[in-house]
Amino acid sequence: MPSAIAYASKSPTDTLKPFNFERRDPTARDVEIEILFCGVCHSDLHTARNEWQNTVYPCVPGHEIVGRVTRVGSHVSKFKVGDLAAVGCMVDSCQECPNCSQHMEQFCEKGAIFTYNAPDKHTDGGHTFGGYSNSVTVDEAFVLSVPENLDLAATAPLLCAGITTYSPIKRWGIKKGDKVGVVGLGGLGHMALKFAHAFGAKVVLFTTSPGKADDAKRLGADEVVISKNENEMNAHLGSFDFIIDCVSAEHDINIYLNLLKIDGTLTLVGAPEKPLPVSSFSLIFGRKILTGSLIGGIKETQEMLDFCGEHNITSDIEMIDIDYVNTAYDRLLKSDVKYRFVIDMKSLRK
Numbered sequence: 066m067p068s069a070i071a072y073a074s075k076s077p078t079d080t081l082k083p084f085n086f087e088r089r090d091p092t093a094r095d096v097e098i099e100i101l102f103c104g105v106c107h108s109d110l111h112t113a114r115n116e117w118q119n120t121v122y123p124c125v126p127g128h129e130i131v132g133r134v135t136r137v138g139s140h141v142s143k144f145k146v147g148d149l150a151a152v153g154c155m156v157d158s159c160q161e162c163p164n165c166s167q168h169m170e171q172f173c174e175k176g177a178i179f180t181y182n183a184p185d186k187h188t189d190g191g192h193t194f195g196g197y198s199n200s201v202t203v204d205e206a207f208v209l210s211v212p213e214n215l216d217l218a219a220t221a222p223l224l225c226a227g228i229t230t231y232s233p234i235k236r237w238g239i240k241k242g243d244k245v246g247v248v249g250l251g252g253l254g255h256m257a258l259k260f261a262h263a264f265g266a267k268v269v270l271f272t273t274s275p276g277k278a279d280d281a282k283r284l285g286a287d288e289v290v291i292s293k294n295e296n297e298m299n300a301h302l303g304s305f306d307f308i309i310d311c312v313s314a315e316h317d318i319n320i321y322l323n324l325l326k327i328d329g330t331l332t333l334v335g336a337p338e339k340p341l342p343v344s345s346f347s348l349i350f351g352r353k354i355l356t357g358s359l360i361g362g363i364k365e366t367q368e369m370l371d372f373c374g375e376h377n378i379t380s381d382i383e384m385i386d387i388d389y390v391n392t393a394y395d396r397l398l399k400s401d402v403k404y405r406f407v408i409d410m411k412s413l414r415k
């Protein structure tokens with residue numbers, strides 16, 4: 066079996082450090098990929114530090130993977146050696162339950178196999194290792210094609226931050242003229258701005274960081290509101306069709322429910338460690354809809370990548386070497402990212 070190198074954390078309080086393990090040889094249906102770039106998602110940090118209380122160690126995070134195909138199994142038809150390829154948050158599912166059949170593998174009845182921290186059927190009692198690594202081997206059905214015209218490093222974050230914001234914006238039918246709010250300008254938030262703008266909405270960014278206002282306008286916001294300023298918030302009461310909340314930490318969501326129109330929708334994609342209290346009055350006055358969204362299925366992820374290829378949409382990134390990843394995590398916690406860290410995997414081979 067090919068030996069792999071990676072960065073892993075071994076406990077909730079550990080920093081990420083070099084780690085060696087083995088990837089499987091490709092089966093007939095597998096694609097082996099040399100990882101060139103991998104994005105750093107806040108979910109990686111939540112998981113590495115066991116904030117969701119479900120981490121199995123050692124933990125190799127990373128689910129925004131782009132690279133080049135190095136080997137393919139005998140039944141693989143979509144990819145050949147040398148092709149660009151991408152892997153997002155899932156590497157497998159049962160592929161036959163009603164949810165998988167309707168292209169919602171993330172809700173597989175037997176449990177989607179996530180790219181890291183999930184039971185790995187190919188190993189005896191082991192778990193999956195993610196993209197902070199030099200290679201990955203994945204069932205062809207979960208490998209995505211990358212538009213050739215996009216910058217490869219800036220494409221990596223589309224595999225999670227991209228699909229997680231594209232999917233609810235599509236599902237809730239955002240169209241020209243709708244008033245859309247985006248809460249939190251980090252990795253997910255900056256992609257939500259780009260997609261909502263591309264779908265023709267009037268877009269308002271809510272941020273706790275006044276210094277991000279100019280960037281927000283460049284990224285697609287028509288207006289920027291500092292969420293701690295009550296007057297600025299009150300000016301928008303009852304006016305939004307849709308708000309997408311991309312915040313990684315505890316915050317008050319009732320103030321956003323109050324900004325929705327009658328029958329307006331607040332979708333949570335952010336996944337803070339602790340529950341977020343909701344007042345029933347925030348919902349019953351105006352029949353507000355509070356919902357959530359989890360990444361997106363494989364078909365929709367490919368649709369999103371193709372949409373990005375056609376509209377020239379990528380992520381705004383800060384490229385880092387792998388040994389900077391612990392500092393990158395510290396900066397994520399200070400909301401100091403513009404707007405996605407991407408690891409140049411060449412640095413792992415040094």
Ligand code: NAP
Nearest residue numbers: 107108249250251252253272273274313314335336359360
């Ligand atoms: P990120 O890059 O760290 O961005 C989070 C942003 O939230 C920050 O930049 C900041 O924006 C805002 N924020 C942080 N702390 C805050 C606080 N205490 N109060 C108010 N706002 C605060 O994180 P990300 O990678 O975009 O991920 C965001 C969340 O989505 C994470 O919880 C992640 O696990 C989750 N996630 C969910 C899915 C899904 O499928 N649902 C997929 C991927 C990630 P401002 O500076 O603008 O205020």
Ligand code: ZN
Nearest residue numbers: 106108225226
């Ligand atoms: Zn993610």
